[in-house]
Amino acid sequence: MQAIKKEFKVVKNTMLAADIYSMWLEAGEIAKNAVPGQFVSLYCKSGSRLLPRPISICELDKDKGIIRLVYRIAGGGTQELSQLKAADYVEAMGPLGNGFTLEGKKALLVGGGIGIPPMLELAKQLDCEKHIVLGYRDTTFLDNDFYPYGKVYISTEDGSVGTKGNVIDAILAHKLDADIIYACGPTPMLKGIKAYAEKMGIKAQLSLEERMACGIGACLGCVCKTTYIDSHSHVKNKRICKDGPVFYAEEVEL
Amino acid sequence: MNTSVTIAGVCFKNPVTTASGTFGSGMEYSNFVDLSQLGAVTTKAVASKPWEGNPTPRIAETYGGMLNAIGLQNPGVDVFIERDLPFLKKYDTKIIVNVVGKTIEDYCEVVERLSDCDVDMLEINISCPNVKEGGIAFGQSALSVENITREIKKRAKQPIIIKLSPNVTDITEMARAAEAAGADALSLINTITGMKIDVKRKTFVLANKTGGLSGPAIKPIAVRMVYQVYNSVKIPIIGMGGIADAMDALEFIMAGASMVAVGTANFYNPYATVMIADGIKEYMINNGVNDIKELIGCVN
DSSP, X not given: OOOEEEEEEEEEEEEEETTEEEEEEEOXXXXXXXXXXXXXXXXXXXXXXXXXXXXXXXXXXXXXXXXXXXXXXXSHHHHHHHTOOTTOEEEEEEEESBXXXXXXXXXXXXXXXXXXXXXXXXXXXOOSEEEXXXXXXXXXXXXXXXXXXXXXXXXXXXXXXXXXXOHHHHHHHTTOOOSEEEEESOHHHHHHHHHHHHHHTOEEEEEOOOOOSSSSSSSOOSEEEESSOOTTTSSSEEETTTTOBEEEGGGEEO | OBOOEEETTEEXXXXXXXXXXXXXXXXXXXXXXXXXXXXXXXXXXXXXXXXXXXOSOOEEEETTXXXXXXXXXXXXXXXXXXXXXXXXXXXXXXXXXXXXXSSHHHHHHHHHHHTTSSOXXXXXXXXXTTOSSSGGGGTSSHHHHHHHHHHHHHHOSSOEEEEOOSOSSOHHHHHXXXXXXXXXXXXXXXXXXXXXXXXXXXXXXXXXXXEXXXXXXXXXXXXXXXXXXXXXXXXXXXXXXXXXXXXXXXXXXXXXXXXEEEOTHHHHOTTHHHHHHHHHHHHHHHTTOSBGGGTTTTTO
């Protein structure tokens, strides 16, 4: 599946919460081929910021030819992207990477912070019993979008909404059981999920993140440690952008 | 109109190649550009055995550039010969293999393994700033440049290019040392050692602490060094360092480079190489230049 790189029209770009933005792009070429868990690279206009910003696909509508990207302002580049308005154009390349494999009868979807967005399209496309755990530091976002697709559980570090603590605390508090776990979030959360899945004997798919340059598997900037010698690299490294970002938990060392 | 250049008897259809490490062995970029439109593909560094590279983060963006500390991760020369070389042979382009090692013996082993392969030139990487052993360790004194060049030259069947580091007091000294020891050509510049601090977390952005700075931010330094080296040696130069468009490439050529390599630009514009090759042609047409060789070093 060939990624497309061109300028796409912004349909809408709005703030969801402090520093969290939601952008819809008119990107039929990306939407028609994309699967949940894949990402797109967004390029800044400023020549001082050369490298693409990898952003996970939050939602896609193949009929309307649009995709949704929910992202956090982490620096000048995403700040610049947050200023885009409807009818502006932004350069993007996608879809990139490999998405989630849809499997299982009883799924646990776990998103932490800015790892929550890709779980939404996954929740829409997974056709099975779904329990969705969303972890936040304090303010929630995007949670209302999940309610049509499964039972939603929330954890906040400050305890302002749902279970006080992290996503694992919420999973334990609600005694959530599953035959497959899908997770995306910060590395400490993924470590926790990996350990939990191993202990409970549940298969898990983890979506990883790393600083990227090319986004297409050439520069070897965004590798992760693997538990076996990888057939491409011939060392224990896989490329998150090309071989991932989704991996089975047993494949990777976090 | 003639865009071809000849370096050490190897004829390149145009003066554009790729900067080692930014283009893999071309596989990923073949989805975006026709590799046959390039004068040559210069591969990522190849060692005698697979190398793991550095821990992550390996990448940091900087103003108008980037730092990398990949640490020369590569699958080793055997995989390169079995997998990457047959892939590259499908295209009508020349192949320059970048060679690296931890010891002179390592370099020589790779050079010998490649000696009977259908490879056009070898680029000897004595300038990677991101590994403790090998790489730049051989490129920061004239004596060691001369020594490694001579040892490799004894064994190499293909012409060799010595890739120079800008992280030296006087790059012309290294250039002359390589030439004296029999180098067929020089390529410059490799990345400039840099550092970025994460002020929020009060730590280094890169796991390796330092990385190599590349991209448009370093271009004026690279052009200056090409100019200096052009005036110090007789062997041809492959110029690189922040080339993002045809005008950038022409700066290097006018400063004295016979060929140019496109690096970091590939990361944000996967079409950059062919766009630059086409742009050089366009410049030649618009300016009545019949032969690219008229431009090489023309400002001198």
